[in-house]
Amino acid sequence: MENIIIISGNVKYTITLDPSVWIFDDRRVDLTTYFTTKLENSQSLEEYTKAVSKHWDREIIEGAIYPPTLKTERKFEKEKVLTGTFGIPLKPFLQNSEPASNANTLVIHCINSEYEYPLETANDFILKFSDNGKPLTVDGPIHVYFGDGSNQKTPIKNVTRITIK
Template sequence: MENIIMISGKVKYSITLDPTTWIFDDRRLDLTTYFIKEKEADNSLEEYTKAVSKHWDREIMEGAVFPPTLKTEKKFEKEKVLTGTFGMLFKPFLMNSEPEADASILLIQTKNGEIELPFKEAVDLILKFSDNGKPITADGPVHIYYGDGSNQDDPIKNVTGFFVK
């Protein structure tokens, strides 16, 4: 139960988060490169079109069987999951809780007290849940980074919950 984090307060739905399951989520972010690379505009339709086109080209060129390169890519992805440092955007979870229209503050509850953030900044938070392939246990279950990465060297630790005010 110590790995469970709640989003509560001025929300329509209280949400329970279990960061130990996020390793299987395709929305995870590779934090070793996330703050380094320039942020590109998310154009999901264009990305989808490129992915489908690449797959179609591969099938035309190599047939529908899995070539050794595809098997190698899958193996690389599995190894990356086992050794990578990952995080998740907080925004989808916060928005799924359907905060009330007058919500203006997010309290990050930690074992050492509460940290107050304006709601506009809270939607950009990143929750780190994995460090070198291992769940964060000692001072976790998540570490919180601001969206701009300004606290990369000193993330918010020992998070126990979120309260929307």
């Protein structure tokens, strides 16, 4: 039970989170690149068009290059899961708990402290659950990162539960 996190409080549904199964979740994000990649700008359509036309020109001149086989892709994905550092956004879990209309604060309860944040900023939080392919057993089961990555060096650790007020 120590690896289970519960979202409760001023919510319609109490949610139980089990970080050990998130490795199979498609919503997981790679934390080695998540905070360093910049968001795409509004000119993405123009960049896409240029990339497609460049690819088209290359295919006309050189011929088509076929993608790797599905077997190769599976092997790469398996290796990535076994060695990667992953997190998952908190937002879908907050939405599923359906906070009351007057709820405005998220409280993260840790072993020795509590942290309060506005519910709007909590929607951007990332929950780290894996480090180099291993679950966070020493100071886990999750670490909480702000959406902008400003607490990357000092994330919130030893989380026991989450309450919405």
